[in-house]
């Protein structure tokens with residue numbers, strides 16, 4: 001990315017025809033650009049209606065403009081915002097005029113957010129919360145993203161880091177006074193419980209939380225079983241649409257078919273797979289291999305078996321794998337029990353719909369339990385998990401050392417833990433992770 005001294009601009013609202021479009025400018029020349037286009041600079045943070053003109057004085061549109069001088073703006077720089085009619089020609093006229101101005105250039109993806117980070121307006125967890133809020137599809141995702149954007153995850157991590165820095169200071173005092181027995185005793189007595197507590201807190205979050213990651217990325221439920229068990233029929237019934245081909249021919253489904261549902265506020269991807277059996281057909285066997293891979297990666301497998309068939313369908317089930325529910329299908333043919341039979345057994349008919357609602361309710365309950373409720377987690381990404389794991393490991397090593405004989409080794413481990421925590425919020429050496437985070441942003445954010 002370029003230096004922060006350029007003035008950048010972008011269409012921040014969605015592209016395409018719309019009622020209103022929002023164009024933002026950030027950087028030292030934002031004020032000059034605003035003046036050139038509208039003839040003046042309005043009172044800060046007040047929306048005013050102005051004509052917006054191109055270099056030849058031709059009116060592009062009349063719209064609301066906002067002057068948001070730094071450092072109190074989103075990026076911390078001088079910013080201007082245009083709310084214009086969202087027609088293609090209005091937007092392209094405005095964008096082209098800005099592009100033709102001295103010192104202005106189009107923003108790269110995530111560049112506004114990156115400047116906000118660079119100017120200390122948001123830490124990394126807040127930036128990630130912002131990205132997640134833009135991507136949020138479910139209520140739980142929105143709540144989690146907002147909490148993160150408001151800095152609550154970052155606060156927890158920063159609190160850990162502050163306590164660690166306190167412990168490092170104590171430890172270093174121990175190093176300085178290593179020859180004076182009384183001081184080093186006192187210091188050691190203080191560090192041990194601090195380190196043990198911190199480690200317990202961090203480990204608590206690590207154990208409790210695939211939750212945050214699950215809320216963000218969702219859960220996967222794989223519908224599997226022998227050919228003709230009624231897998232595609234069930235997918236269609238759950239999705240209430242005709243997504244997968246249903247036929248009386250065993251081996252109908254080859255490619256995995258995915259449908260995204262929101263169950264209990266959690267995004268759940270339902271995957272219909274090829275019927276699992278040995279077959280001489282090369283293409284069908286590729287479908288079976290894919291089905292087995294999906295089963296292995298699932299958060300939950302619905303193993304379907306045709307209740308009217310002679311064999312149970314269990315013989316083809318992969319031997320190991322994730323949590324599984326057993327679903328008897330086509331109960332209309334045998335007058336079987338509809339609905340939940342016990343914790344892991346269901347009966348249903350995709351044809352009549354009997355038992356499908358109960359399965360959906362069971363899945364919603366499972367999804368909610370899986371991500372937990374109430375408190376919203378600190379760890380929402382693999383990146384956070386990795387850093388917290390490395391902090392916990394360093395604390396464990398520190399706990400295994402004798403601070404009296406090795407105060408410098410203890411301090412080193414504590415510093416490693418503090419650095420890992422610092423990387424979560426971006427307080428320290430994060431250049432390498434920045435590109436990865438901001439790359440995922442859309443332009444104009």
Ligand SMILES: Nc1nc2c(ncn2[C@@H]2O[C@H](COP(=O)(O)OP(=O)(O)OP(=O)(O)O)[C@@H](O)[C@H]2O)c(=O)[nH]1
Nearest residue numbers: 227228229230231232233247251252253275350351
């Ligand atoms: N009577 C009855 N027939 C059903 C029911 N569900 C599915 N079938 C029929 O069973 C046959 C197979 O259904 P599919 O949904 O294609 O089965 P599948 O498991 O996806 O099959 P493959 O993709 O070939 O593995 C079709 O003829 C369906 O109409 C049901 O609840 N009751």
Ligand SMILES: [K+]
Nearest residue numbers: 228247249252
């Ligand atoms: K079939």
Ligand SMILES: [Mg+2]
Nearest residue numbers: 231232252253
């Ligand atoms: Mg099928």
